[in-house]
Amino acid sequence: MSKHHQILEYIESLPVGKKISVRSIAKTMDMSDGTAYRAIKEAEKEGLVSTIERVGTIRIESKKDRLIEQLTFEEVVNITDGEVYGGQVGLKQPLERFVIGAMTVEAMERYLIEHGIMIVGNRRDAQRKALENGMAVLITGGFEPDHDLIDLANLKGLPIIGTAYDSFTVASILNKAMMNQLIKKKVALVSDIYTPLKDTAVLYPDDTVKDYHHLSMTTGHSRFPVVHHDNRLIGIITAKDTVGKSNRTTLDRVITKDPAYTKMTSTVASVAHLMIWNSLELLPVVEDKLTLLGILSREDVMKAMQTSQRQPQNTNTVEELVMESLSNPQPDAMIYNYHVTPQMTSQMGTLSFGVLCEYVAIATHEQVFQSFTARSVIDEMSIHYFRMIQIDSDVRVKLGVLNTSRRAIRYDVDIFVNNELHAKGYVSVQLMDK
Incomplete structure (x- = not known):
């Protein structure tokens, strides 16, 4: 196991409310401050810790994801309170469709597809037919599969799951999950469209107006975030801020301080409203303590909103x-x-x-x-x-x-x-x- 993952495991084992720091983690794990810092930032992204102003970094209760990014057979087990009897190796596969096995075996054939699941009661013939045709099986009503079907599921790598719910209830649960997933996928976030820091041109407060003009000519842009050398956002510099200023003037004297900014989890729609209302062409994207992660332009927002309007949907909002x-x-x-x-x-x-x-x-x-x-x-x-x-x-x-x-x-x-x-x-x- 890498040092990075060792630290993550250690952080996860800490009780909720425990305060940690780069120095304490590095000392406890006998690793460098840099390794400890990177691991703590990763733990923050995973929802294991949270940095609170004037308090520090605290171990918190793990957060559930904002949405199910991809509906898998493993998620089906979770949302139906199911039990996996076989085919565990296929649990990470995506679920694209479900079929209720309320028809004759012969009539089922046209509906059997890969990445699908057959919802069926205590019908061995239907269960076998689904597995043989590359479909996972969800047995309702609290029934258990026979051993030969479990062996077939293991051979095919297709999950065979049991749940106490009836078929109608299970179908309703899966339908709702799939609809929610489709609707949420339509909601574009800043994290989906922003320009990351590695592709972002920035300036520093001790740079000069001459440095600004050089960067503007090099990149073809006229607006840049200004950050401290620890990457903390302090302002925005635009062409109008430099009008009439000497080339030797440092940027800390001309920048627009305390600029509007956004977070990765903000929706594109809310950011569009903010940019229009305040006539903004550029928004810095930051995390806690105003650490710059990248930028978002008005053009990025417009493209994202046009794309979302063309995106096909299989459900009705x-x-x-x-x-x-x-x-x-x-x-x-x-x-x-x-x-x-x-x-x-x-x-x-x-x-x-x-x-x-x-x-x-x-x-x-x-x-x-x-x-x-x-x-x-x-x-x-x-x-x-x-x-x-x-x-x-x-x-x-x-x-x-x-x-x-x-x-x-x-x-x-x-x-x-x-x-x-x-x-x-x-x-x-x-x-x-x-």
Whole structure:
């Protein structure tokens, strides 16, 4: 085992709340400070420790991942409280599809695919058929597989799993997990698109305006993060900061200090709003104590949002449900029609307030794109109900421009059902492409 992994194992064995430091780890493990530092940073990424300002680095309870990056047979075991009887070597394989074995064996053949799992009760013939055709097996109802099927699963390297749940419950659990995974994959994070530090040009406070101009000419860029020599962010330097300044002026005298920044776990949508609202072209990406990890440009954000709009989806979010029911019979009149389906209602059978907000948001974005060929971010919205909107209603959203500026548009919103006013609202948006 490498020194790095030895330290990680040692940190993992420490009780929650134990304080550690580079010096204490290096002394305890009889290793260099550099090795200890790198291992502690890795432990922080894995959620084993957390660095708290003015307290230090503390062993914490391990965090679960924000999402299941890839749904594997191992994850199926976890979410169904299952037991693995055979084929353990295949647990890391990805799950792409599940099939409920509620048909004859002959009829199953067309549905048997690799990287899939057959959900089936106490049916030996169906279990064998799945394994023989490269499919894992999930046996429901608390039944156990026969020894010859376990041997076949081990031979094929395909997991054979048992669970006490019934087939319908298991199918519901897996369907929800797969839907959540698809939806979360659609959410782009800063960590997905940022430019890492090794590819980032930086300057230091004791550099001069002449150094800035040289770097700008070399890279073709005009904005750079300024960091201390320990890589801690202290500011941003742009072309306008150097106007009229002597080439000998040091950057610590002209930089924009305490700049806006973002973290790796921030969503691209939230960062887009921050950059538009504050007219930012560049955002430093930092970790705790403002240690610079890289940068994010306005161009990176725009590309990511355009890509996410083209990304195929196999499940329906609220936004997609609303889009499916959208019609725009009168673009010039800024009128958008929707139909209230059962999925859009609350337990009372009336239109959910959140879905109504989504109606207005999508109508607004569509109108901005039609009128200005620009994408938009909503920065303010208020909606007031006069009457509840029932299931199967045809809703008409009518927009009216209150005022416009170079970067912002404000709309008055009227919401009708059967030509009767049911709600009224106000929306303010910022333009992204301007």
